[in-house]
Amino acid sequence: MKLLVLDVEGTLFQTSIRLPGTLVDSTIWQAIAHALGPAAVEEEVNTHVKWERGEYSSYVEWMKATVAIHQRHRLSQHVFSGLISSAEYNPGVVDTLRQIDRSQYELVLISGGFRELAARAQSDLKIVHAFAACEYIFSEGGSLEAYNLLPCDFEGKIDFIRLMIREYQLNQDDWVFVGDGANDVAIAKVAPMSVGYRPHPELRRVATHAIDEFGELIGLLD
Numbered sequence: 001m002k003l004l005v006l007d008v009e010g011t012l013f014q015t016s017i018r019l020p021g022t023l024v025d026s027t028i029w030q031a032i033a034h035a036l037g038p039a040a041v042e043e044e045v046n047t048h049v050k051w052e053r054g055e056y057s058s059y060v061e062w063m064k065a066t067v068a069i070h071q072r073h074r075l076s077q078h079v080f081s082g083l084i085s086s087a088e089y090n091p092g093v094v095d096t097l098r099q100i101d102r103s104q105y106e107l108v109l110i111s112g113g114f115r116e117l118a119a120r121a122q123s124d125l126k127i128v129h130a131f132a133a134c135e136y137i138f139s140e141g142g143s144l145e146a147y148n149l150l151p152c153d154f155e156g157k158i159d160f161i162r163l164m165i166r167e168y169q170l171n172q173d174d175w176v177f178v179g180d181g182a183n184d185v186a187i188a189k190v191a192p193m194s195v196g197y198r199p200h201p202e203l204r205r206v207a208t209h210a211i212d213e214f215g216e217l218i219g220l221l222d
């Protein structure tokens with residue numbers, strides 16, 4: 001058995017928005033700022049500028065700054081849940097993952113995005129394991145009350161995969177990674193086999209394979 005490790009935003013779900021002044025497309029993070037209005041958008045873009053300048057010590061620090069924007073601009077559970085439920089799968093994702101032989105591959109989701117979006121994929125696709133960087137906790141009145149953050153993006157993704165390799169008592173080469181973004185470069189470099197789905201140019205340079213249609217994944221796993 002092997003692990004089939006899947007990024008979430010951009011890989012399973014479409015990235016539908018890129019705010020002016022940012023370098024990446026987004027499914028949920030930037031969509032929240034867009035929903036909260038121009039002032040939130042300006043603050044969100046500023047965090048991207050600071051990240052590119054190396055002004056955050058870690059991905060968790062960047063997330064804390066972004067969460068603070070959501071709290072200042074009063075993100076509601078209604079708006080947040082609407083964005084999660086309206087996210088669309090990339091073409092072929094659902095059919096392809098339902099074809100995977102689960103006796104041969106244990107699916108694991110690893111995301112620098114929201115736990116709630118990963119949970120949606122888990123429910124739809126019957127996936128047992130998911131790690132996501134941010135989870136929101138809302139009050140009974142629907143206001144953003146608290147949150148949980150995990151360092152599972154960029155270089156941090158591999159740490160969670162090593163945990164699963166140990167849990168399943170697998171060899172270090174018993175896994176495949178599928179991702180799309182520049183933030184997936186670090187994990188793709190160490191994966192025994194990495195697949196870039198419509199990949200960012202930086203990921204394309206290091207991935208073992210690049211595919212333009214998600215269904216092509218099946219042939220690579222046979």
